[in-house]
Amino acid sequence: MDPTAPTPQATKARRLIIAIAAILIVAPFAVSFWKNKPAIINPSEVCEMAWIPAGEFTMGSDKADEKHNEEKPGHAVQVKGLWMDVTEVTNAQFKVFADATGYLTDAEKNLDPRDFPDVPSPEYLKGGSLLFKHTAGVNPFQCGVGDLPWWKFTVAATWRQPEGPDSSIKDRMNHPVLCLTYKDAQAFAKWAGKRLPTEAEWEHAARGGLIDKNYTWGDEERPNGKYMCNHWQGKFPATDLASDGFNYAAPVKSYPPNGYGLYDMAGNVWEMCEDWYGIDWYAKSAKENPVGPAIGHDPENTGYGQHVIRGGSWLCDEAYCFRYRATARQGLDTLTSTNHVGFRCVSDKAGPASK
Ligand SMILES: [Ca+2]
Numbered sequence: 193m194d195p196t197a198p199t200p201q202a203t204k205a206r207r208l209i210i211a212i213a214a215i216l217i218v219a220p221f222a223v224s225f226w227k228n229k230p231a232i233i234n235p236s237e238v239c240e241m242a243w244i245p246a247g248e249f250t251m252g253s254d255k256a257d258e259k260h261n262e263e264k265p266g267h268a269v270q271v272k273g274l275w276m277d278v279t280e281v282t283n284a285q286f287k288v289f290a291d292a293t294g295y296l297t298d299a300e301k302n303l304d305p306r307d308f309p310d311v312p313s314p315e316y317l318k319g320g321s322l323l324f325k326h327t328a329g330v331n332p333f334q335c336g337v338g339d340l341p342w343w344k345f346t347v348a349a350t351w352r353q354p355e356g357p358d359s360s361i362k363d364r365m366n367h368p369v370l371c372l373t374y375k376d377a378q379a380f381a382k383w384a385g386k387r388l389p390t391e392a393e394w395e396h397a398a399r400g401g402l403i404d405k406n407y408t409w410g411d412e413e414r415p416n417g418k419y420m421c422n423h424w425q426g427k428f429p430a431t432d433l434a435s436d437g438f439n440y441a442a443p444v445k446s447y448p449p450n451g452y453g454l455y456d457m458a459g460n461v462w463e464m465c466e467d468w469y470g471i472d473w474y475a476k477s478a479k480e481n482p483v484g485p486a487i488g489h490d491p492e493n494t495g496y497g498q499h500v501i502r503g504g505s506w507l508c509d510e511a512y513c514f515r516y517r518a519t520a521r522q523g524l525d526t527l528t529s530t531n532h533v534g535f536r537c538v539s540d541k542a543g544p545a546s547k
């Protein structure tokens with residue numbers, strides 16, 4: 193027997209020391225990895241939701257004035273219960289989607305000239321959005337459809353830089369996401385396992401359980417002098433006095449929620465719905481869970497039609513637009529991204545973040 197060979201006990205002790213040393217070396221790295229590992233995101237949990245009970249209500253109104261004939265006639269509609277995001281989708285929420293999927297919005301991509309041979313300028317083929325510009329000396333009532341001088345196409349105006357190059361969402365993560373097309377909103381909804389609301393679902397939810405009220409909070413526009421939503425005060429489109437506290441879009445939840453716990457169902461940004469937009473659709477609409485016409489109104493004959501947007505925005509004044517009322521509706525060109533339209537989603541099954 194070799195007297196210099198280690199005893200079995202010494203070999204065992206040495207192995208134990210090596211194992212302990214290895215654990216001490218590796219453990220900090222393992223802990224660090226565990227702490228810093230990317231969070232597993234459940235897309236359905238990104239937005240908080242509220243339950244909207246089934247119900248029957250009068251959609252639209254027979255009392256709409258001649259500037260808002262698209263809201264006539266008032267007609268009975270039944271919708272099923274569902275879950276709805278409590279706020280407009282925010283920049284922070286959309287960023288989770290963009291980071292997880294690498295999705296590029298329409299405004300972030302140039303158009304293929306073969307698809308749009310008749311564009312008036314190559315500039316219109318570049319990625320960008322229509323942005324509102326304050327415009328003096330204009331009577332909006334004398335402007336025709338498709339000739340609204342306060343809209344300027346701005347290259348590279350995207351959800352990440354909603355006023356174009358040199359702008360940023362860095363300090364606006366809790367603002368509604370802007371500069372998206374209908375397709376972009378649908379892509380987010382699909383990722384989240386949700387969908388866009390139908391127009392009927394949207395109006396039912398916006399009313400918050402109130403019956404036939406002018407606004408989502410009641411009949412009085414400013415109860416006790418208090419502004420109840422973010423819209424425009426002053427002479428449109430020249431001067432917004434921002435008496436309600438905000439020029440442009442405001443952080444979500446800046447005003448009280450409606451009866452279902454939903455914020456900004458009036459004003460802030462318009463919200464895209466699933467339905468195609470039909471000006472005279474209310475005269476034909478089904479009563480139970482209506483889904484809108486088969487094709488959208490197309491005032492400029494673009495061939496792409498319009499989808500419904502609801503709720504009005506920070507641009508709606510009391511004289512010209514006045515569409516922060518509960519029955520107000522409008523169409524948005526399917527390919528248009530702009531800085532006064534956003535969206536929120538609905539789900540037929542409860543998300544884990546629901547309350
Ligand atoms: Ca405002």
Ligand SMILES: [Ca+2]
Nearest residue numbers: 456459461503
């Ligand atoms: Ca809104």
